[in-house]
Amino acid sequence: MKKNGGNNDLKKKSKPPPEYDLRLYVTGATPNSVKAIANITNICESFLKDRYDLQIIDVYKDASVAWQEQIIALPLLIKKLPLPERKLIGDLSETDKVLKALGVEM
């Protein structure tokens, strides 16, 4: 599993292994991608502060991840941890749905 290529690593809490391992796949600076980045950052900062690790990966830059993660729809957010793995597509504007899928209590 490649973990490279996040164009803007926003957060990297290095101390304990983060509770939430999130990866956001985007396509350059398309409106949906920009929105998705803003939304997830917002959500993480508001609800999961210091408990998460977020990688943002640009699929344009590395197409091979598209196969690895069976990516069709973008933007795509994959919650690797905590298990079970979940996939969220869309610009993550529906905060309630995102939180529910991430298993975060409000």
Add this chain to the structure above:
Amino acid sequence: MSRSVKKSNTTAFEKTPTGINGFDEITNGGLPANRPTLVCGEAGAGKTLFSIEFIVRGILQYNEPGVIMVFEEKAEDLEQNVASLGFNLKKLQKDGLLWIDHVHIDRTEIEETGMYDLDGLFIRLAHAIDTTGAKRVMLDTIENLFGGFENEGILRAELRRLFSWLKNRGITTIITAEKGLGTLTRHGLEEYVSDCVILLDHRVKNQISTRLLRVVKYRGSLHGTNEYPFLIDEDGISVLPVTSLLLEREVSSQRISCGIPSLDDMLDGRGFYRGSSILISGTAGTGKTNIAAYFADASCKRKERCLFFAFEESPPQIIRNMQSINIDLKKHIDAGLLQILATRPTSYGLESHLVSIHKRVKQYKPRTVILDPITNLVTVASISDVKSMLTRLLDFLQNEGITVLFTALVFDNEKSLQTDEGISSLVDAWIQVRDIEGNGERNRGIYIMKSRGMNHSNQVREFVITEKGLELVDVFQGPEGILVGSARQAQLLQEATGIELRTYAASRKDQAIERKKLVLEAKIASLREEFESVQDELNKTFMEEKLKKEIMERNRQQLANSRNNRNLKNGKNSKK
């Protein structure tokens, strides 16, 4: 084959040949180049196979790399499915000519949270196309995406974008879709793919399925609108053009022997025309197959290939049976001049039979084709279907200049002779073999119902099958009708006896004459004898007369003399 996108602005559509047997013919060149084509049909209609063949043949025959994007089957399943057709997808992938991408979507894993697009799909596709340099793409079955995403609005917009994106890249694409109820596709994809729509169908009639293909729409191009039967076999798909009904074929005036000299004699002495169609009909066991075998044998002896489609007997059976009438078909098979293909009519549908006959004929390129018997095809379809199928078959074969011989079984020879699947009007020559019953035996009579374009005999001949072969014998016309079989032989004997008797009588007469002649001669001899004796008698009397006359003369002389002497002697005598 690869054409640039810009060039397609010209009025006529450019076409990309599919390489699928027969399909390019019915579409006048293939699928619209650089455009998407929708292939729809029910499950199992052959959509995937059609698409894969398009891709693989593109690579193998037209040097156009391809991309297969599967939304349904696993990539391995796909490989296995087409391996039976001799397509080695793995090798093509290794050679970098083919890219297979398996798209897996599981709705339960995915949560939709706002606006999204299918850029992932685009990226994958773009990567595949760029890596292989693909000109052909297959999306099988992209409709499955509808099951993977909630937001149909986005999906539709994205599909529209995808198709126009492919078009802009100059990719010839096949999109497969399942047929919906009353619509071509379940999700109305035909709305987006407006250039070419092909419908594959799979119909079951009398427990026998027939695959059919129809070009529903082909913008900017002429195309056949009929349903074309097609066949899937070890060579992939074969589509059969139906409407090639051209009555403009060239005809040959060459004549070929049917293998039975006495039958040739009935046909103006020279047999059938090359490239004509011959129907041999008759009741069961009248020797139709034998005539067919003779015909095959004659063809092979001319060093012309013959293709024998047997619907009743297996090849070894035919070979064995024909040996009994002194025909060695095995020899021809070994020489590669004869091929016997035995299929049960019920093994597949009528159309499939037609397609398979087509294919075999194209492959083997025979000069003569035999179908024995066509009647059995009725078991899989109605008579009208059989007729239309045979019409097309005849047409095809005659266009190729192939002489074709059908045999047909007639069930009741008295009721109607026109039951020959109604093709008797289509064929050029029609020979009827029928039973002639009488005198407690069954014999075969043969006659020519018609034979276009030649002077043919109107006689009924007796058709005799012996271990030496087939023979036509003149039928005797007796007071009670024609005489065949033992009646004929009796007649023959009778005639022979007559001849014998006549010759005997003649010889008797000869003898009588001889005898008469002898008698006559004897009579002549005796008459001559008589005559001779009479003549003798006459001679005798004549001689006697003469003698008498002489004697009398002498006597008179003597008398005269003596008178003179008496005078003298008297004196002397007185002296004494």
